[in-house]
Amino acid sequence: MIPFQPGTETGGATKFNKETKMKTILAATSALALVAGGAVAEELNIYNWGNYTNPKLIEKFEAETGIDVTITDYDSNDTALAKVKAGGHGFDIVVPSNSYVPIWISEGLLLESRPDQMENFENVDPQWVDVEWDPGRHYTVPWQWGSTGVVVNTKYYDGDIDTSAIFMDPPDELVGKINVVPEMGDVMGLAIMYYGGERCTDDMELLKKVRDGLVEAKKKWLGMDYGNIEKFAKEDLWAGVNWNGSTFRMRLANEDIAYGYPKEGYPLWMDSVAVLKDAQNPEAAKAFQNFIMEPENAALISEFARYANGIKGSEEFMPEDMMSAREIVIPEDLKAAGKFMKTCSPETQQIYTRIWTDLQK
Amino acid sequence: MSDATASPTAPGELEAEALRQDHRTRWLMSLPAIAIILCAAAGPLMVMVVYSFLAPGDYGNVKWEFSTEGWVSVLLQRDIFDGTLAWxxxxxxxxxxxxxxxxxxxxxxxxxxxxxxxxxxxxxxxxxxxxxxxxxxxxxxxxxxxxxxxxxxxxxxxxxxxxxxxxxxxxxxxxxxxxxxxxxxxxxxxxxxxxxxxxxxxxxxxxxxxxxxxxxxxxxxxxxxxxxxxxxxxxxxxxxxxxxxxxxxxxxxxxxxxxxxxxxxxxxxxxxxxxxxxxxxxxxxxxxxxxxxxxxxxxxxxxxxxxxxxxx
Incomplete structure (x- = not known):
């Protein structure tokens, strides 16, 4: 659940061997052979969200295991799913969100790596073991979890921020300065709960209200964009829909920024580390799964992206400002409003896409 | 040489032969370029054409069933709420x-x-x-x-x-x-x-x-x-x-x-x-x-x- 960061996209490495006298066909075949001839040293190819992996974590893993790690970024669950389904990707590890994990499993893309039998599994917080999307953790290890809520610059608005009305029915002060992340599942989830519906609802009457409400509200927004940490910090944007950890990073740059948990309901999500069925280096990938269940290492994950991680004892190693941060510690009275998102049926998904297109026309 | 000059039609034939030879070499030499154009331009285009006539897969990709739904919905759409067909x-x-x-x-x-x-x-x-x-x-x-x-x-x-x-x-x-x-x-x-x-x-x-x-x-x-x-x-x-x-x-x-x-x-x-x-x-x-x-x-x-x- 990490915003698109312009410039972080990493393409495959290309190498050109310049040969002056090239016998075309011969050269082409030998080049193919070079590519096909596998690597000798142990490697690990991680496919993760952009701007989400702490370089220190990778350095530590490389130092401890001698495995050479390569990270490739993606910007959405769908991109990752499409690329891996197409095959020939060369990745070992992927980090899908909870609502997508059942798709990855049912499409037969994940290796049953049995994290529950790994050495460090005892460190996983019991509340993250029997999860809806991977009961008993046979496939995935918690990476980070968080929520999608609202962000407000309190310099411009000092009313109640724990409500989706911030973007669905914005106070006058914020009109024209609102940004909503273009993440369909999250925004639809927030809007549906704002009108009292259930996640993945196909109640058409309610969805009509959702569509009309969103279309009406959009007139008061400025943008629907990812990667806004510095735009909020520099006050180009004053409010909107955003993720908790990303809002935390905004607040570190501009102390007027605050994160709100909509009391009408807000989506929770967890991104989890899974090994791909066609991984080239399954052993190295399993070693990585085990590695990040170590509290000290899990803390490194959180220190960078500023989300909670789900590993017991990692708090000890985390930066102090994270222990009490409102973005990380959900206020007691608002805990119940958080709901984990589900995978909606393809039919429902199509209706949502149509509403989404109507919204952006 | 002398044989060729003896027959009146020979120079023309020779010329034609040379021309054909020339054509063949040209074709042969442009073969890699043609292959690249076919593979890199026509190929993906055909994939797009074929995909546009299939049904959407449940989680991305396509199902191999013929469907014109994709094309119809470029211009027309059934209203999701009252079911009427409209632009x-x-x-x-x-x-x-x-x-x-x-x-x-x-x-x-x-x-x-x-x-x-x-x-x-x-x-x-x-x-x-x-x-x-x-x-x-x-x-x-x-x-x-x-x-x-x-x-x-x-x-x-x-x-x-x-x-x-x-x-x-x-x-x-x-x-x-x-x-x-x-x-x-x-x-x-x-x-x-x-x-x-x-x-x-x-x-x-x-x-x-x-x-x-x-x-x-x-x-x-x-x-x-x-x-x-x-x-x-x-x-x-x-x-x-x-x-x-x-x-x-x-x-x-x-x-x-x-x-x-x-x-x-x-x-x-x-x-x-x-x-x-x-x-x-x-x-x-x-x-x-x-x-x-x-x-x-x-x-x-x-x-x-x-x-x-x-x-x-």
Whole structure:
């Protein structure tokens, strides 16, 4: 659940061997052979969200295991799913969100790596073991979890921020300065709960209200964009829909920024580390799964992206400002409003896409 | 040799044989190029055509069932709430936005590009290369980086707003970022060199004696421009317009970064179908629709230029 960061996209490495006298066909075949001839040293190819992996974590893993790690970024669950389904990707590890994990499993893309039998599994917080999307953790290890809520610059608005009305029915002060992340599942989830519906609802009457409400509200927004940490910090944007950890990073740059948990309901999500069925280096990938269940290492994950991680004892190693941060510690009275998102049926998904297109026309 | 000369038909046959040989070698030598065109252009295009007639897969990709749903929903859509079939006004209005912004971009680059090209072409011989070189400088930097640089210019605390505030022209920062203005501004900047270069090529070939002759015959500056210069540099102007208009129509990065994503452009609409929308057939059909639109523009180009040669 990490915003698109312009410039972080990493393409495959290309190498050109310049040969002056090239016998075309011969050269082409030998080049193919070079590519096909596998690597000798142990490697690990991680496919993760952009701007989400702490370089220190990778350095530590490389130092401890001698495995050479390569990270490739993606910007959405769908991109990752499409690329891996197409095959020939060369990745070992992927980090899908909870609502997508059942798709990855049912499409037969994940290796049953049995994290529950790994050495460090005892460190996983019991509340993250029997999860809806991977009961008993046979496939995935918690990476980070968080929520999608609202962000407000309190310099411009000092009313109640724990409500989706911030973007669905914005106070006058914020009109024209609102940004909503273009993440369909999250925004639809927030809007549906704002009108009292259930996640993945196909109640058409309610969805009509959702569509009309969103279309009406959009007139008061400025943008629907990812990667806004510095735009909020520099006050180009004053409010909107955003993720908790990303809002935390905004607040570190501009102390007027605050994160709100909509009391009408807000989506929770967890991104989890899974090994791909066609991984080239399954052993190295399993070693990585085990590695990040170590509290000290899990803390490194959180220190960078500023989300909670789900590993017991990692708090000890985390930066102090994270222990009490409102973005990380959900206020007691608002805990119940958080709901984990589900995978909606393809039919429902199509209706949502149509509403989404109507919204952006 | 002597045998060949003995028969009267021989030289012709020999020539024909040589010609056939020549044809064969040419074909053989162009085979790699043809193969690349087939694999890299025709192949993916066929995939798009096939995919546009299939049903969407549950989680992206396609199901191998024939369906025209993708094509139908490019233009028509069943209302999700009352079930009536109506024009897909979301798609139409997104296409209209792309079209009008591309046209505006083309006009803006024309207005700036033609005088620029004229300026360069009328410099003394040794100096032109320097100015042309300056035009190419932006190409050294990645498109995304340039687009983000524009963002620094037009943001609330950006250079333009700060200057306007300083000289007291405005009291409040003007909202430029995340507007259609930002998209048009960004695309005009990005595509300007594509206008300047072909127009320059045309102006450079212009026979300035014709312009002098027009002035000698008491043509005003405007008349000389309209009746003499413009028809002569027209091929360059048209080529430049095509080079600007076509990429603008499918532009993706600039609208995404500067437009704030609130209002989709056609390129972003296609991306939505392949990503979060999980409707690949519709995405394929939309892409092909865009291609058809581009082809229509090109046909107009060919018509316009061929008329030009007829007149000439």
């Amino acid at each position: 897909a006004d979301a798609h139409l209005s997104i296409f209209w936005r792309s079209l009008s912004l591309s046209l505006i971009t083309t006009v803006v680059t024309l207005l700036i590009g033609v005088p620029t090209a004229w300026f360069i072409a009328t410099r003394p011989d040794g100096k032109r290369e320097f100015w042309l070189f300056l035009i190419t400088v932006p190409f050294w930097t990645n498109l995304l980086v340039r687009t983000i640089a524009i963002q620094e210019l037009i943001r609330a605390e950006g250079v333009i707003n700060l200057i306007l505030l300083k000289i007291g022209l405005i009291q409040e920062p003007i909202q430029m970022m995340f507007t259609n203005f930002a998209i048009g501004f960004g695309m005009s900047y990005v595509y300007l060199p594509l206008m300047v270069l072909p127009v320059y090529a045309a102006v450079e070939k212009l026979d300035f004696r014709l312009v002098e002759a027009a002035h000698d015959l008491y043509a005003s500056r405007w008349k000389a421009f309209r009746l003499i210069i413009l028809p002569l540099i027209k091929p360059g102007v048209i080529a430049g317009s095509i080079l600007v208009f076509i990429p603008s129509l499918g532009a993706y990065v600039t609208p995404r970064v500067l437009g704030g994503g609130k209002n989709l452009m056609f390129g972003n609409l296609i991306e939505l179908q392949f990503g979060q929308g999980r409707n690949w057939p519709l995405g394929a059909a939309l892409s092909l629709t865009l291609m058809v639109a581009v082809m229509i523009a090109l046909i107009f180009y060919v018509r316009a230029t061929s008329r030009e040669t007829h007149n000439g």
